[in-house]
Amino acid sequence: MQVAPSETAALNSYSxxxxxxxxxxxxxxxxxxxxxxxxxxEWCGHGPVLEQDLAMANxxxxxxxxxxxxxxxxxxxxxxxxxxxxxAFLRLAVEYKNPLLVEQPNGDFAxxxxxxxxxxxxxxHFLRALKNSPDERLAAIAEKAVKEAAYHLKWSxxxxxxxGDGTEESRKRLDKALDTLWxxxxxxxxxxxxxxxxxxxGIIPDYATLLPTMEAHLNHVFQEATVPVPQGxxxxxxxxxxxxxxxxGYILAELQYxxxxxxxxxx
Amino acid sequence: xxxxxxxxxxxxxxxxxxxxxxEPKDWMPDAYRKTLIRQISQHAHSELVGxxxxxxxxxxxxxxxxxxxxxxxxxxxxxxxxxxxxxAETLGASRDQMLADLHSGKAKYSSIFNYPTLSWADMGTVxxxxxxxxxxxxxxxxxxxxxxYARAMVRVCKEESFHQRQGFEIMQTLCEGAxxxxxxxxxxxxxxxxxxxxxxxxxxxxxxxxxxxMKWRIKRFTNDELRQKFxxxxxxxxxxxxxxxxxxxxxxxxxxxxxxFGEVNWEEFWNVVKGNGMCNKDRLGARVxxxxxxxxxxxxxxxxxxxxxxxxxxxxx
Numbered sequence: 001m002q003v004a005p006s007e008t009a010a011l012n013s014y015s016x017x018x019x020x021x022x023x024x025x026x027x028x029x030x031x032x033x034x035x036x037x038x039x040x041x042e043w044c045g046h047g048p049v050l051e052q053d054l055a056m057a058n059x060x061x062x063x064x065x066x067x068x069x070x071x072x073x074x075x076x077x078x079x080x081x082x083x084x085x086x087x088a089f090l091r092l093a094v095e096y097k098n099p100l101l102v103e104q105p106n107g108d109f110a111x112x113x114x115x116x117x118x119x120x121x122x123x124x125h126f127l128r129a130l131k132n133s134p135d136e137r138l139a140a141i142a143e144k145a146v147k148e149a150a151y152h153l154k155w156s157x158x159x160x161x162x163x164g165d166g167t168e169e170s171r172k173r174l175d176k177a178l179d180t181l182w183x184x185x186x187x188x189x190x191x192x193x194x195x196x197x198x199x200x201x202g203i204i205p206d207y208a209t210l211l212p213t214m215e216a217h218l219n220h221v222f223q224e225a226t227v228p229v230p231q232g233x234x235x236x237x238x239x240x241x242x243x244x245x246x247x248x249g250y251i252l253a254e255l256q257y258x259x260x261x262x263x264x265x266x267x
Numbered sequence: 268x269x270x271x272x273x274x275x276x277x278x279x280x281x282x283x284x285x286x287x288x289x290e291p292k293d294w295m296p297d298a299y300r301k302t303l304i305r306q307i308s309q310h311a312h313s314e315l316v317g318x319x320x321x322x323x324x325x326x327x328x329x330x331x332x333x334x335x336x337x338x339x340x341x342x343x344x345x346x347x348x349x350x351x352x353x354x355a356e357t358l359g360a361s362r363d364q365m366l367a368d369l370h371s372g373k374a375k376y377s378s379i380f381n382y383p384t385l386s387w388a389d390m391g392t393v394x395x396x397x398x399x400x401x402x403x404x405x406x407x408x409x410x411x412x413x414x415x416y417a418r419a420m421v422r423v424c425k426e427e428s429f430h431q432r433q434g435f436e437i438m439q440t441l442c443e444g445a446x447x448x449x450x451x452x453x454x455x456x457x458x459x460x461x462x463x464x465x466x467x468x469x470x471x472x473x474x475x476x477x478x479x480x481m482k483w484r485i486k487r488f489t490n491d492e493l494r495q496k497f498x499x500x501x502x503x504x505x506x507x508x509x510x511x512x513x514x515x516x517x518x519x520x521x522x523x524x525x526x527x528f529g530e531v532n533w534e535e536f537w538n539v540v541k542g543n544g545m546c547n548k549d550r551l552g553a554r555v556x557x558x559x560x561x562x563x564x565x566x567x568x569x570x571x572x573x574x575x576x577x578x579x580x581x582x583x584x
Binding site for chain 1: 315322326328332349
């Protein structure tokens with residue numbers, strides 16, 4: 001899906017500083033969908049049951065679609081002639097601004113479901129608010145993506161409940177996944193300086209306003225899953241500012257392989 | 268009793284000869300049922316295993332657009348697997364049993380997927396040639412005598428022809444690109460040409476099931492007929508791309524209005540069928556691993572569904 005290019009006038013109404021901040025923020029959102037979509041696509045052909053193979057590929061495809069719209073917008077905001085592929089494939093690891101959560105390995109199905117749920121619960125509520133952004137382009141991207149994110153959240157919520165309230169083994173695996181991944185959930189709603197600038201300008205939602213509905217949904221799902229919500233865990237941050245875990249390098253080695261080996265070609 | 272059987276069998280063949288579809292509840296000879304279960308499940312397994320060679324390149328696709336198309340194509344194959352397992356289930360086979368037969372090596376899948384995908388151009392070649400060969404095999408199946416199979420194949424074929432076009436388009440982009448890209452395309456064609464000719468199965472003289480399958484109209488063309496059609500269709504496309512088909516014996520035959528072509532390496536064919544291809548162990552191993560590692564997930568889903576049902580019952584009481 002491609003969103004129609006916005007009016008140049010709208011882009012020019014931002015101050016150069018704000019425009020730069022918006023560029024960085026859109027890039028961060030694009031990186032996030034790209035890396036999570038990449039991770040999910042690693043499951044393709046290896047899912048626990050055919051129906052879930054299809055479901056995970058679906059979510060990955062939605063995220064890749066969102067990724068493309070965001071990189072296209074970022075490229076326009078930057079105005080340096082870079083394309084969506086230049087932005088996706090030809091940057092250094094420190095320049096990727098995705099939160100740490102989405103680059104974590106697939107692990108077993110419980111790890112993947114947990115990572116997905118923690119992300120979806122943020123992503124859906126974030127997009128629902130972003131639909132009302134005065135930035136028409138972001139609002140249009142959110143309008144489309146929020147419908148998909150609603151399905152993603154339904155999928156990951158249902159699976160989290162099944163695994164929590166399934167068998168002894170599934171519960172053990174879910175507990176382990178939460179132990180590994182919960183510490184990356186806080187970064188999603190902890191704004192960076194860039195995000196704060198855009199929140200102050202009213203372009204992206206203030207994360208504090210999302211927390212009550214996010215928490216309500218999470219509490220409901222955990223209760224259904226009969227799993228206690230982890231408390232007092234130290235939250236890891238850094239991805240949104242380019243300080244990543246060791247996993248990102250390997251993702252990029254695969255992701256960038258063709259573009260780096262055969263520079264400047266059309267595919 | 269025997270006369271009744273004979274009459275049923277005669278009536279069955281009369282329906283087939285009149286091109287009337289056989290439906291799940293209709294009487295059918297045991298051998299017809301068995302042949303179909305074998306063929307449909309083999310086809311479903313091929314879709315499932317066929318996800319692996321292309322899945323191999325999803326994380327390395329060279330552009331975001333190609334990545335989306337490839338992922339969506341591989342996902343279509345999972346979908347085809349689902350329709351086909353469902354079609355086989357209408358004959359009384361269970362998905363669990365069919366998968367168990369795949370995992371034990373009792374059931375076969377298309378040997379083409381035992382070849383490795385080594386470059387991005389393989390994504391083009393697999394779409395163009397492998398899906399092209401699959402379409403030739405499969406289009407006649409849209410008119411096959413068993414109703415649920417024929418109907419599943421109508422959907423499958425629609426999507427396959429899209430896959431083939433996207434494969435050709437990858438090849439075209441490579442052939443119009445830099446010299447390295449064109450070389451990549453030629454190298455892929457060199458590796459895939461002969462294996463795709465093998466996809467039509469052994470020569471008619473060595474194909475024991477063909478005659479009965481033709482009589483039951485499960486099959487409508489012989490292996491050699493389809494192979495000839497494929498060569499006649501693909502050679503001009505390779506020429507259009509500016510690629511060389513790796514067969515020195517390839518030559519237009521004016522009399523038969525088709526190409527003469529070299530002999531398939533049948534030793535290699537039978538070797539791969541017997542399990543000695545480059546990827547037989549890896550492909551089956553990946554399927555078994557996914558299935559075994561998914562066991563606890565499937566058990567958890569069942570256990571949870573039972574708990575749900577019990578809760579609903581208590582609430583209703």
